[in-house]
Amino acid sequence: MSQNKTSKYFKYAIGEIILVVIGILIALQINTWNQQRIENKQELELLKALKDEFEYNLSEVDATIAVNKKTTKSCLTLTKLIRADSLNKMPEYVDSLLLNIGDFTSFDARTGVSGEIVNSGKLNILKNKNIRAQLGNWLTLIADCEEDILFRSDNYTMNLMPFLMKRFPLSNGELTKNLAFDKMNYLETYQEKSPFRINISEDDLMEFENQIWHHKHNHDYVVINERNIRDFIMATIKMIEEELKSS
Incomplete structure (x- = not known):
């Protein structure tokens, strides 16, 4: 009888242990499911925020490309007028062209969401490795373009402007100046x-042509960078949209 009781108690203890283990395993599984659900929700929120940010950047880079396209066109037109020695024949037109070549702009990317993801350790929440790599490359791409932007600005300020200020009534550009960001018409x-x-003078014409060419040359680097950035943004948005569809 004693052996039977011991056997029953042993079986009972084994059963209790098994139930406890099963309970622990179930609790762990539930915890894993909850953690996965939380991470899936976080990933979805990050993807949506990234999509909004990159769509904003797309609209901004498109606006920048449009403005800088006018600058390029004005440089080409001025070069034709210089070579035809026609600057004095259409002074008002020259005034507007000189305003346009200085009306260049640069793309100012919004990187709040992407920067936070990369720098705060949230990158691993994104399961798609291509999107993770894209975000790292995005911040590097923006940084690499800054040198060309600064070089263009410095050359315009230190070389082209001093030449123009001695030879052209630049204040005439005020008559046609229109700042795109002046939404409330504050400009006077x-x-x-x-x-x-x-x-x-005739002796100045070759230097003027060279100054315009040099400005356009520096500007070209910025313009090409902007086109590449636009392609990068479009590819990133496509990746994000495909990931959102599969979520």
């Missing part, structure tokens, strides 16, 4: 033309 401009005229 000159209402009368300058009394001064274009004062450029």
Whole structure:
């Protein structure tokens, strides 16, 4: 009888242990499911935030490309007028072209969401390795473009502007100035033309052509960077949309 009781108690203890183990395994599985559900929710929120950010950047880079396209076109037109020695024949047109070549802009990317994901350790929440790699490359791409932007600006300020200021009534550009970000029309401009005229000699023409070419040359690097950035943004948005569809 004693042996039977011991056997029953042993079986009972084994059963209790098995139940406890099963309970622990179930609890762990539930915890895993909950953790996975939380991570899936976080990933979905990050993907949606990234999509919004990159779509905003797409609209911004498109606007920048449009403005800088006008700058490029004005450089080409000025070069034609220089070579035809026609600057004095259409001074108002030259005024507008000189305004346009200085009206270049640069793409200012919004990187709040992407920067936080990369720098705060949230990158692993994103399961798609291609999107993770894309975000790392995105921040590097933006940083690499800054040098060309600064070089263009410095050359325009230190080389082209001093040349123009001695030979052209640049204030006439005020008559046609229109700042895209001036949504409420706060801008106040000159209402009368300058009394001064274009004062450029034949000897200055080659230097003027070279100055315009150099400005366009520096500007070209920025423009190409912007086109590449646009392609990168489009590819990133496509990746995110495909990931959202599969979520």
